[in-house]
Amino acid sequence: MPQAGLWEEYKVLSDQTLEAVVQCSKCGFCQPTCPTYAVSGLEHEVARGRHQLVRGLVEGRLELDKNLKTALFQCLMCNACYTNCFPKIKTDEIIAEVRNLWIREKGQPALQRYIFHTLLRHPELLGRLLKMASFGKRSGISGLAQVLRCLGWYGKNIANAEGLLESIPKSFLRERLAAQSLIPEKRRGKVAYFVGCGINYAQPDVGYATAQVMNKRGFEVEVIDNYCCGLPAYAYGDLDSVRWFVEKNIRIFSNLQADYIVTDCASCTSFLKEYKRFVPEDSEQQKIVKDFTGRLRDMTTWLYETEDLAEYKTGGNTQTVTLHDPCHLSHYLQEKVAPREVLKNIPAVVYKELAESDFCCGGAGSYNIAHYDVSMKILKRKMAHVKNTGAQVLATACPACIIQISYGVRKFNAPVRIKHVSELVLENSE
Amino acid sequence: MVPKNLLKKLVKICGRENVLYSPTDLYLYEYDASMERGKPDVVVFVTSAQDIQNVVRLAVAENIPYTPRGSATNLAGGSVTPKGGIVIETARMNRILEIDEENGVAVVEPGLYNLQLQNELASRGFVFAPDPASQKVSTLGGNVGMNAGGPHCLKYGVTVNHVLGLEMVLPDGEIARFGGYTQETPGYDIVGFMNGSEGTLGIFTKLFLKMMPAPGGVETLLADFDGIEQAAGAVSAIIAAGIVPATLEYMDQTCIKTVVASLNVDYPTSAAAVLIIEVDGPQWSLAPQVTAIEKILKKLGARVRSARDNTERDALWAGRRGALGAMTRLKPSVVVFDGTVPRNKLPLVLVQIDDIAREYGLFYGTLLHAGDGNIHPIILYDERDEEETQRVHEGCDRIMQLCVNEGGTITGEHGVGIEKIPAMKYLFGEDELEVMKQLKDVFDPQGLCNPGKVLPA
Numbered sequence: 001m002p003q004a005g006l007w008e009e010y011k012v013l014s015d016q017t018l019e020a021v022v023q024c025s026k027c028g029f030c031q032p033t034c035p036t037y038a039v040s041g042l043e044h045e046v047a048r049g050r051h052q053l054v055r056g057l058v059e060g061r062l063e064l065d066k067n068l069k070t071a072l073f074q075c076l077m078c079n080a081c082y083t084n085c086f087p088k089i090k091t092d093e094i095i096a097e098v099r100n101l102w103i104r105e106k107g108q109p110a111l112q113r114y115i116f117h118t119l120l121r122h123p124e125l126l127g128r129l130l131k132m133a134s135f136g137k138r139s140g141i142s143g144l145a146q147v148l149r150c151l152g153w154y155g156k157n158i159a160n161a162e163g164l165l166e167s168i169p170k171s172f173l174r175e176r177l178a179a180q181s182l183i184p185e186k187r188r189g190k191v192a193y194f195v196g197c198g199i200n201y202a203q204p205d206v207g208y209a210t211a212q213v214m215n216k217r218g219f220e221v222e223v224i225d226n227y228c229c230g231l232p233a234y235a236y237g238d239l240d241s242v243r244w245f246v247e248k249n250i251r252i253f254s255n256l257q258a259d260y261i262v263t264d265c266a267s268c269t270s271f272l273k274e275y276k277r278f279v280p281e282d283s284e285q286q287k288i289v290k291d292f293t294g295r296l297r298d299m300t301t302w303l304y305e306t307e308d309l310a311e312y313k314t315g316g317n318t319q320t321v322t323l324h325d326p327c328h329l330s331h332y333l334q335e336k337v338a339p340r341e342v343l344k345n346i347p348a349v350v351y352k353e354l355a356e357s358d359f360c361c362g363g364a365g366s367y368n369i370a371h372y373d374v375s376m377k378i379l380k381r382k383m384a385h386v387k388n389t390g391a392q393v394l395a396t397a398c399p400a401c402i403i404q405i406s407y408g409v410r411k412f413n414a415p416v417r418i419k420h421v422s423e424l425v426l427e428n429s430e
Numbered sequence: 431m432v433p434k435n436l437l438k439k440l441v442k443i444c445g446r447e448n449v450l451y452s453p454t455d456l457y458l459y460e461y462d463a464s465m466e467r468g469k470p471d472v473v474v475f476v477t478s479a480q481d482i483q484n485v486v487r488l489a490v491a492e493n494i495p496y497t498p499r500g501s502a503t504n505l506a507g508g509s510v511t512p513k514g515g516i517v518i519e520t521a522r523m524n525r526i527l528e529i530d531e532e533n534g535v536a537v538v539e540p541g542l543y544n545l546q547l548q549n550e551l552a553s554r555g556f557v558f559a560p561d562p563a564s565q566k567v568s569t570l571g572g573n574v575g576m577n578a579g580g581p582h583c584l585k586y587g588v589t590v591n592h593v594l595g596l597e598m599v600l601p602d603g604e605i606a607r608f609g610g611y612t613q614e615t616p617g618y619d620i621v622g623f624m625n626g627s628e629g630t631l632g633i634f635t636k637l638f639l640k641m642m643p644a645p646g647g648v649e650t651l652l653a654d655f656d657g658i659e660q661a662a663g664a665v666s667a668i669i670a671a672g673i674v675p676a677t678l679e680y681m682d683q684t685c686i687k688t689v690v691a692s693l694n695v696d697y698p699t700s701a702a703a704v705l706i707i708e709v710d711g712p713q714w715s716l717a718p719q720v721t722a723i724e725k726i727l728k729k730l731g732a733r734v735r736s737a738r739d740n741t742e743r744d745a746l747w748a749g750r751r752g753a754l755g756a757m758t759r760l761k762p763s764v765v766v767f768d769g770t771v772p773r774n775k776l777p778l779v780l781v782q783i784d785d786i787a788r789e790y791g792l793f794y795g796t797l798l799h800a801g802d803g804n805i806h807p808i809i810l811y812d813e814r815d816e817e818e819t820q821r822v823h824e825g826c827d828r829i830m831q832l833c834v835n836e837g838g839t840i841t842g843e844h845g846v847g848i849e850k851i852p853a854m855k856y857l858f859g860e861d862e863l864e865v866m867k868q869l870k871d872v873f874d875p876q877g878l879c880n881p882g883k884v885l886p887a
Contacts, residue, residue, distance in 0.1 A: 022762045022814065026463045028503040031567050032543055041475060041521045042450075043458040043502075056457055067454035084566075086755030 017097045018058060023087045024051040030081035030091075035360045036074055039377040044071035047081035047091045054098055064105055072098050074374060076367055077235055078360035079331035092332075099237025108238065116233040116241040120197070123227065130201055133168045144168065164368060164407050165202070173204035177211055177223050188218035188309070191302070192258035194272065196265030197228050198399030206399065209426040210264040210299055216429050217309040224261075226252055230278075231271040235365055239278075246278045250285050253292045261292055264299035264422050266398040267365070270332035272296055298329060300397050300421050304338035307345055311430040314347045321349045321424065322391035324382070324405060325358040326398035339397055339421055346428045354394075355385040363404025376411075379404060383412040393417050395424055432471045432516075436492055440474055440516070443484040448475040459499070459517050465765070465813070466507030466848045468882075470497070473517040479597065479605055479635035482518060486633070487603035489516055489878055497880045498629040500541055500569030505766055506847030508576065508628050512882040518633060520571055526550055527636065534641045535594060535611050540571025540634040544578075547639070556641040559586035562843065563754070571634045577626030579843035581677035584801030585710075586642070588843070590625035595638030598624070601631070601874035610638050623869075628845050629880040631873045645710035648676065649720050650743045653732040654701035658682060660730045661703035662776035665800040667726050668707070669773065673719055675801060676710040682780075684795030685753045685808070692756045695749035698733070705732075705800065706750050750797075754808060757795055761810035763819075767826055771838030773803040782832055783807055790825035791818075804842035805833070831856055846884045854886055 030047040031037050037046035044053065044067075053071055056062035077092045085091075119126045133144050144165060173195060191214050199207040211221045230245035249272075253261070263269050273293055279285040297305065321343055329335050336358065344351045362368060362378030382405065386394055394416050396402060406418045432440075432451065440449045450456070450473040460469040471494075476482050489496045495515030502509045511517060524541040531554060538547060544565035547558055561580035562568055568578070574596070579588045586592075595609030608620040615621065624631060655661035665678055681689075681704050686697045697704055705727075709719040720736065727734050737743035758764045771779045780796065783805070787794050797806045807829065811818045830840045830853045840846070840853040854863065867885055871877075 019762070022812075023758075025758055025764050026461055027564075028463055028501050029564075029567050031501055032545075041519070044455065049458045052458060052461065053454070056454075062454060062457060065454075067452055071454070087758040088755075 012101060013054070013058065013097055017054070017094050020089050020091075020094055021051050021054050021058065023089055024048060024055075025087065026052070027086060029084050029086065033080040033084045033359075035076055035078060035080065035362065035378045035381075036374060038359075039374065039381070045074060047085070047089070050075060050091065050095065051089065054094055057098075064102065069102060072102070074371055076327075076360050076362070076364040076378075078327035078364060080327065080358070080360065083331050083334070083358075096234055096237055096239070099235075100239045101237070103237050108236075112236050112238060116236070116238045120228040120232070120241075121244065127172060127201075130168055130172075163410065164403065166406075169202070169204050171204065173200045173207035174223065176204055176208055177221075182211055182215060182221035182223070184215040184218050184220060186218050187220055189259040190220045190222060190257070192222045192224050192256045192261045194224050194226050194229075194261060194263035194268060196263055196268040196399065197232075198267075198403070199265055203399050203402060203420070206264060206402070206420040206422055209420065210262075210422040213303070213422055213426050213429065214262070216311070216426075217306050219259075219306075222256075222258060224252060224256065229268040229271045231267050232365055234271065243278050246275050247285075250275065250279065250288050254288045256292065258295065260302060261296045262299055262302045263296075264397065264420060266298055266300075266326040266329035266333070267400060269296065269298035270328035273333070298333065298335065298338070298397065300329065300339040300342060301335060303342045303421065303425060307342065310345065310425070312345070312347050312428050313430055316348050318348050318350050319393055320352050320389070320391045321346075321393045321395055322352045322354040322386065322389040323357055324354060324361060324386075324394055324396040324401055326396055326401050327358070327360050327364075329397055330358040339395070342421055342425065343395060346424065348428050349424070352389045352391050354389055354391075356381075357385075361401050361404045361408070363400040365400055368404055368407075375404075379408045380412060383408040383414050386416055387412075387414050391416055393419055393424065395419050395421050397421050432494075436488070436494070437472065439488055440472060440485065443488070444474045444476060444481055448477075449473070450475075459502075460510065462499075462502040462504040462507060462509045464505050464507045464510070464847065464849055466510045466512070468507075468510045468512035468848075469514060470511040470517040471514045473519060475519045475522055477522050479599060482520075482599045482633050482635060483603055483605055485516065485518055486599050486601070490601070490603055490876065493876065493878070495878045495881045498571070498575070498633045500572040501543070501567050503564050503568045504572070504576070504847060505768065505844040506841065506849040508572075508845050508847040508880075508883065510848060512848055515878070515881075520633070521569070523635070524569075529554065529641070530611065531556070531641070533611050536639045536641050538570055538637050538639065540574075540637060541569050544568055544570055544573055551641055552644065555644050557644050558639055559583070559592050559642055560589040570637055570639070574625055574634060574637060575627065575629045576843065576845040579799065579802070579804060581679060581708075581799055584678055584799065585674045585676045590622055592640040592642075593621055593625055593637065594640055596621055596624055596634055597636035598632040598634045601876070601879040605635065606632075607636075626845070628847065628884050630870060630883050632879065645676070646712040647716055648708055648710045648743070649716045650737040650746050651705075651707045651720065651723065651727075652697070652735045652737075652746045653705045653707065653727045654698045655703050655705075655730070655732050656701070657731075658703045658780050659777040660732070661705055662780055662798075662800065664705060664727055664730050664732065665776060666774040667730065668723055669801065671722060671726060673709070673722055675707050675719075675723070677706070677708045678799070678801030679706040679750050680704070680796070680798035680800035681706075681750060681753055682796040685757060685797060686749070688756045688760065688795065689749040689753050692759060693749060693752045695745065695752070697749050706746060753795075753797055757808045757810060761793065761812060763811050763813040765809045765811075765822055765826060766844075767805070767807045767809060767829060768841050768844040769805050769830055769833040769838060770842035771803045771805065771833050771836045773801070775836045775838070776800065776803060776805075779805065779832060779836055779838075783829055786825055786828045786832065790821045790828070792822060792825045799842070802842070803838065827853070848883060851884065851886055854884075 043049035230242040233241035362375035368375040499509040520541040523539040528537040562578040609615040
C-alpha cells in the first residue's frame with residue numbers, strides 16, 4: 001500500500017489517520033445510521049463529511065477553525081458508522097486524533113483539564129467532593145458542578161442539563177462492597193471486577209447487583225482498585241491522560257489472579273479492549289494487556305457464558321422487557337447476541353425488540369451536557385421507540401445510557417423502568 | 431459567493447438555520463460518491479413543495495443555477511454543482527404521505543430512503559420492486575431521477591416501470607402533477623420521460639409509486655464454475671429457456687477470494703466465478719423453476735448448492751452483499767464501473783475487459799447484475815497517485831466503448847451525471863443528441879436546472 005503519498009509533508013496527524021481518511025469513498029452509507037445526521041441532515045454531522053473535513057485540513061483547504069471544531073466535537077463517537085462502513089474506517093480514532101490536535105494547537109479547556117488531570121487522577125479527592133454534594137442539599141448538575149468547583153467552566157450548558165442527574169448516592173459502590181463478604185458458599189472460581197466511575201459514583205445499585213449475581217453463580221468477587229478506564233479523556237482527545245490511565249491500570253492488572261475480568265459498564269469494556277493501541281509493541285505492558293483482554297468480559301457476555309449456572313425463579317408474574325444496545329457493546333464490541341439471550345432466558349421476562357435498538361441514546365458520556373440540544377433530539381427519537389414497545393422495563397448495560405434514558409423517562413413521560421441487565425438477572429434469581 | 435440580498439431572500443423562504451454558506455459548509459457540499467467535485471454558492475434545506483417553488487422562482491429571477499440533492503450517493507456526479515449556484519437539499523422531505531393498499535399506490539416525498547418505504551410495505555405484505563444496492567441510503571427522488579435498477583429489476587423492471595405519477599416543480603417555477611393513482615395517463619408519457627432525467631428537468635416533490643404484493647416464497651442457489659465464459663453463458667441459457675429468475679448475480683474470482691478472506695463466507699475460492707440465483711413466486715411454482723435451472727447449470731459444468739432455510743439463504747447472500755465493502759478495503763479508492771451489454775455478449779465482454787485491465791494495469795474484480803447484462807467491474811486504485819488515476823479514467827473509457835461496440839450502453843443504473851457526458855457521443859449521433867437538447871430547452875430555456883449534466887455542451 002502506498003504511503004501518505006502527496007500528503008507526505010503533513011506530519012501533524014498520524015499516517016494511520018491519513019490512510020483512514022483517504023479510504024473513505026464517500027459512498028454515504030453512514031448517513032442513515034448516524035444519530036447526529038438523523039436529527040440534523042447536515043453533511044458536517046456524518047462520518048463522510050467529517051472524513052472530508054479532516055481531508056480538507058490535511059490538503060490545506062480548510063483551517064482548524066470554529067466551524068471545523070463544531071463538526072468534529074459534535075460527533076457522539078457512537079461508532080454506528082463503523083458498523084455500516086464498507087472499508088471499515090474507524091471514525092472514532094480519526095475524531096479522537098483531531099480533537100487531540102485541537103488541544104495541542106488551541107489548548108485544552110480548563111474544565112476538561114481539571115476533570116482529566118485532577119479529579120479522575122485522584123479518586124479520593126473526587127469521592128470526597130461528591131460526598132459533600134450528596135450530604136449537602138445540592139442537587140442537579142449545577143449542584144454537582146458547584147461542589148466539584150468547576151461550575152464556572154460549564155457556561156450556559158449547565159442550565160439546560162440541570163435535570164440530568166437526580167441525586168448522588170449516599171454511599172459509593174466501593175464502600176458498599178468493602179463492607180461485606182464477596183466469597184460464595186460453593187466457590188467455582190473468581191472474577192476480578194473492574195468498577196467503572198459511572199457505576200461507582202452514580203449507580204452503586206447496579207454494581208451491587210453485578211457482584212451479587214457473580215456470587216450467586218459461584219464466583220468470588222475481587223474488586224479491582226482501578227482508575228478510570230480513560231475513555232472520557234479519549235473522547236475529548238486528551239491522549240496524554242489516556243496514556244496515564246492506561247499505564248496506571250496496566251500496573252494494577254499485572255497482579256490480577258482471576259478466571260475472568262468483568263465490568264458492567266459496556267464503555268469501560270470496549271475501551272479496555274483498546275489498551276493495546278496505547279502501549280508500545282513487543283513491550284512487557286503489551287503482554288499484560290494481551291493477558292487481561294483475553295480474560296476480559298463485558299458483564300452481559302459473562303452472564304451469557306455462565307448461563308448454565310443461572311437459577312431463575314419460576315412461576316411468578318411476567319414482565320415485558322425491551323433492550324437498548326449501548327453503542328460500546330453493539331458498535332464497538334459488535335456484541336448484540338449476549339444481552340438479548342440473557343434476557344430471553346429469564347422465565348419471567350417477555351422479551352420485546354426495540355426499534356433502532358442500537359441507535360445511540362444521545363448520552364455518550366457527558367455529551368448530553370456539552371451538546372444538550374442535539375442530545376435531546378436524539379433522545380426524543382429513542383423514547384418514541386421505547387414507548388411503542390409498551391415494555392414495562394428497558395434493560396441496558398452502560399451507566400451513561402441509564403442516566404440518559406432515565407432522564408428521557410422523566411422528560412418525555414415514558415411509563416417504563418430502566419434497569420441494568422445485572423439488576424434484572426438478580427431480581428429473577430433464586 | 432452569493433450576493434447578500436439573495437441570501438436574505440433564501441433565509442426568508444427557508445429559515446435561517448436552513449441556509450448554509452460558510453466556506454466549510456460549501457466545501458462539504460461539493461461532492462457526492464463519485465470522483466467529481468464542484469463547489470456550490472449556497473445550500474438550502476427545503477421542507478415543502480412551496481419551499482422548492484419559491485427557491486426555484488428566485489433562482490430563475492436572479493439567473494442562478496440550482497441543483498437538487500438527496501443523499502448525494504450518486505456515482506457519476508449527478509448531485510455535484512460544476513456551475514455553482516444553489517443546492518436544493520430535499521433530505522428533510524422524507525414522509526410517507528399515503529399507503530393506498532386497495533389501489534396499490536404509495537405516495538411519498540422525494541427525500542425518503544428507498545429502504546424505509548420497503549420496510550413499511552413489508553409490514554403490510556407488499557414490496558416496491560426497485561431495490562438498488564444503495565437502498566439503505568439512496569432517496570426515492572434520486573432513484574426516480576436516475577431510473578435506478580437493482581437485483582430484482584431483472585424480473586420486475588427498473589424504476590420507471592414502478593412510478594405511476596409525479597408531482598414536481600418545473601424549471602419555470604410552476605408545480606405540476608403528471609399521473610397519479612391510475613395505471614395509465616393519457617397524452618405524452620411525461621412520467622416516463624422524467625424517469626432518469628437526473629434532476630435536469632425539474633425537482634420532484636411527490637412520488638406516486640406502485641406497490642406489488644410480496645412473492646409467496648423464494649429459493650436461492652449458488653453455482654460455481656471453472657470458467658467465466660461458462661458462468662456468463664449460463665445467464666443467457668437460463669433466460670433463453672423461458673425462466674426469469676428474481677435475481678441473477680455474478681461474482682468473479684477476485685471478488686470471491688476477497689470476500690472469503692474477510693467475511694467468513696463459504697464460497698469455493700478455486701471457482702472462476704459464481705452465480706447467485708434466486709427465484710420467487712407462489713410456493714408451488716418454485717420447485718419446477720429450480721429443477722430447470724439446475725439442469726442448465728449442471729450441463730455447463732457448474733456445481734450447485736441450494737439454501738435449505740433462511741439462515742443458509744442469508745449465508746449465500748452475505749458474500750454478494752459484502753463484496754463491494756470487502757473489495758474497498760484492499761485499496762484507498764474505488765470506481766464502481768457501470769455499463770450494460772446484451773446478456774449473450776457477457777462471455778465475450780468479460781474476456782475483453784480483462785484484456786483492457788491488463789493493458790492499463792488496473793486492479794479490479796467484477797460483479798454483475800448478470801441477468802440484465804449490467805456489468806460492475808470494481809476498479810481499485812489510489813487517487814493520490816495521479817498517473818494511476820489517469821490510467822483508471824482511460825481504462826473506464828475503453829470499457830464504455832467496448833460496451834457500446836457490443837450493442838450495450840454506457841450506464842446501466844448510475845446515470846450519466848458529469849462523468850459520462852463525453853461517452854454520450856459513443857452512443858448517440860448529433861441528431862439524437864440535438865433532440866434531447868431541444869427537449870431540455872423546452873422545459874428549461876435558461877439552462878439553470880442542474881446544469882452541466884447528461885448532455886454534451
